Each structure stands twice: as C-alpha cells, then as structure tokens.
Amino acid sequence: MIVVSCSHGRHLGKKIAKRLGSRHSTLFVEKFPDDELRIKFYDNIGKEEVILVQSFYGSISDCIIEVIFAAGTAREFGARKVILVAPYFPYLRQDKRFHKGEAVSQGIIAGLIDKYFDSVFIINPHLHRKNSLKEIFKIKSVKLSANSLIADFVRKNVKNPVAIGPDSESYKWARNVAEILGIESRIMRKKRYSSYNVEVRLNKKIDLRNKNAVIVDDIVSTGHTILEAAKILKRLGAKSVYCICVHGIFADGAMNKLRKAGIKIVSTSTIPSKAAKIDVSGVIADSLK
C-alpha cells in the first residue's frame, strides 16, 4: 500500500501514512506554460493499493484533473486498487437543477470519480436532498464524520456551551455534537437569496445569557450564514460566539469578516488554514484500516 499526497492533500497525506504504517509519497504536479497540468509519481507504483489524498479547494478544477490523471496513471502501472481520500469533496451542494439549463454538477463529478476509482472516503459530505453517498456514487463510498472531534474540542475549550445549527440540514452536525456533549441546542432556519445574501432566523427563543454560543456548520464559504446567525445570538445575550466548521473554505476574505465581527473561528483540517485546529488524520486512517 502507498499513500500519495496530491497537491491539496499534503497537509494530511503524510500523517495518514504514518498512522497506517505505510509508504508515503508526494505527487509531482506542475503546469505547462499553456496551463495544462503535468503529474508524475516519484515512487514506483506496483500491483498494490494506491491511496490518493486530495482535498478539493482553491483551484478545484485543477484538483479534479490532477486526481483523474493520477488514478489513470496508477492503473496503467498495475495498481490493484485506487482509492480516493477526499477530506473535502466538492460540488455536493449542486444536487439539483436550481435554474433552467443548469448542470447538476454533483452527479457529473461523481460519475467521473466512479470511472477512475474503486472507492472514495469523504468527511462530512454535504448531503441535502440525498440521504447517503450510495445514492451519488456507484463505487464503494464511505462517509466519515468529524462530529466527535468537534465535540471533543468544545468539551476542552468552551465553558457553558450551547450548540447552534444555522440552517435546517445542520442538525446532522450541530444536534449530533450537542447530543455527544449532553448540551442544549437550537437549529435555525435559513433562506438563501444569493451567494452573499442569506436570511437566518430562530424559530424558538433561547436564553443565552452567560452562555457561549457555538455555531456548528459543515461548510463556511462566504461566511454570510455564520455572520447572520451570530447577529441573532449576540442579540439574545450570548457571552461569546464561536463558529466551528468541518470544511473551512473561507472564500473571499470570509475569515477576516468573521473575525472583525468578533466571532471565534475554528475548523477541522480537511482544508488547511489558520483556523484548522482539529486534526482529522486519525478519523481517516482508522477508516482505511
């Protein structure tokens, strides 16, 4: 078995290999002057299991092409199995045709991964209208969860916490974290008008005086969901507002916006950033074992 860190998996690949006691290598990736990608395996790939680690953030399209090239090449070298570890897997939010003529990107990307891989491992995949990864991928797909790691972090770092989910589907992480910790929780409702325009409201009031509100979400992208939720929680008297997310994309200066609003931000390490304080390499290695 060999674990290969792709360009956006380097922050986790080596740690995963160490936990598995397996060989580790880094994928060589560069761009030709015309922007085409060139990839190369440094190590010999034999008739073995090849685990590619890639998180899909930043230049997502390049990240996708890179793993397709790597998986196809590993097969040519005789790899017995090619496995994709995608701590953050993209396009899952595009699960229906929201506007006439639009692509349902989720299914198309999944079809591509089906063609090149034997199995895929994803942490807290954004499943909204689909109940499981099995409805999306034809290959073996494994859903991992960072919820207990988030609960551990809250237990060790936040006094008097109340878990808040910022939208209806967030019960899967926010309520679950609350259940693990045995603390109170509330799930808010959200209406999204555009990428940067969201409305968040609380159905049932909660007294937050002397409490620290911990918003738990799977993804923070523009940060507007969290900014809107935090406004309400402060109004309700929260002593402080934390945002703990699984996938910290922090697009377009979101981290600064959140910090300026006085929100304490923490994420898992599915995507590397200054906020990535919760290491997910153990969850991944345990499931690969």
Ligand code: R5P
């Ligand atoms: C969507 O429903 C997700 O769970 C997140 O709440 C959403 O992606 C956050 O996006 P943004 O940070 O852009 O508001």
